[in-house]
Amino acid sequence: MQFYYDFHTHSCLSPCGDNDMTPYNLVNMAKLLGLDIIALTDHNTCENCASAIKVGESIGITVIPGMELCTSEEVHVVCLFDNIENAMRFSDHVISTMPPVKNRPEIFGEQLIMDEEDNVIGKQExxxxxxxxxxxxxxxxxxxxYGGVCYPAHIDRSSYSVISNLGMITDDMGFSAVEMTSEADREALINMHPILDGVPIFVDSDAHYLENIKDAENTIDLPDKSAKAVIDYIKNLPKMKERI
Amino acid sequence: MDVKNLVEELGLKVLCGENLEREISGCYCGDLLSWVMSRANEGDVWLTVMGNINSVGVAVLADVACIVLTENAALDEDALKRAMQNDVIILQTDKNSYQMAAAISKLI
Structure with a gap:
């Protein structure tokens, strides 16, 4: 069955995410736009995912716990998990590896942890x-x-992407799919990086504001619309090195 | 040596900043923001090709004298807005970071 997806969205926990991007608002907006499955992927944390999953369960849209990880090379990678426990273990691990620099909300924005009813229950420092x-x-x-899957984010962008920061994507990185923005010139990218030929491309919104979440447009073929079905689908894709 | 002198001596384009009378004490080159944040010194001229909103945040946190976008690297619209709010001076040059650093080292 084909399901409409968006596997890359941010909540108010991301410093650059709008404070209106509460888990409640985000998931309800996604539902209004006709999406079947979304992932909440805040920067380096999964701490708003449990609330978003609860909202999703109450209105019938699947929310995958996820994260947009920033690697040590400042390359963004979308990470997805099939359950909140694994996601939170990963989230704790990632935060423990980060330098002890405190957020300055007046410069970077607030990092709010919220429950499923828009109450602030904490802040990431x-x-x-x-x-x-x-x-x-x-x-x-x-x-x-940690039981998850991942793919490099917005590889057509000029910042925080594997191609912009490292100049190339190589098979030994171990990826089996990539993300491109809806504006990407796919043909040009594949010509310049032939390793991408035939590699599945996910197109997500990377929305930081409610108005940036896109209409249901991109679909994925799954047996059902569970998080597990998505994770299994990506797990079973051939790695780039197996394609060569 | 202040930023105003630097602009005049090296013919830099001012993308953001009204008061350029900020004293310069050194220079730092780098594009990985996490790296710059923990290593650039207060009062440095920061040479980079990263013109996004997070660069402005890093400039404020590290309290550099100014950002110089080398090789005519672009400044995002969001970054410009944030820089205006936080009084961050942003300059631009067609020179690369090596050429710019070499020129700055003769001045300070």
């Missing part, structure tokens, strides 16, 4: 935009150890 200590060559293995 560490600045979440910083790089973690996990390198691009270890990210797949590390995420797999």
């Amino acid at each position: 560490k600045l979440l935009t910083l790089a973690s200590a996990i390198s691009i060559s270890d990210v797949c293995k590390t995420v797999e150890n």
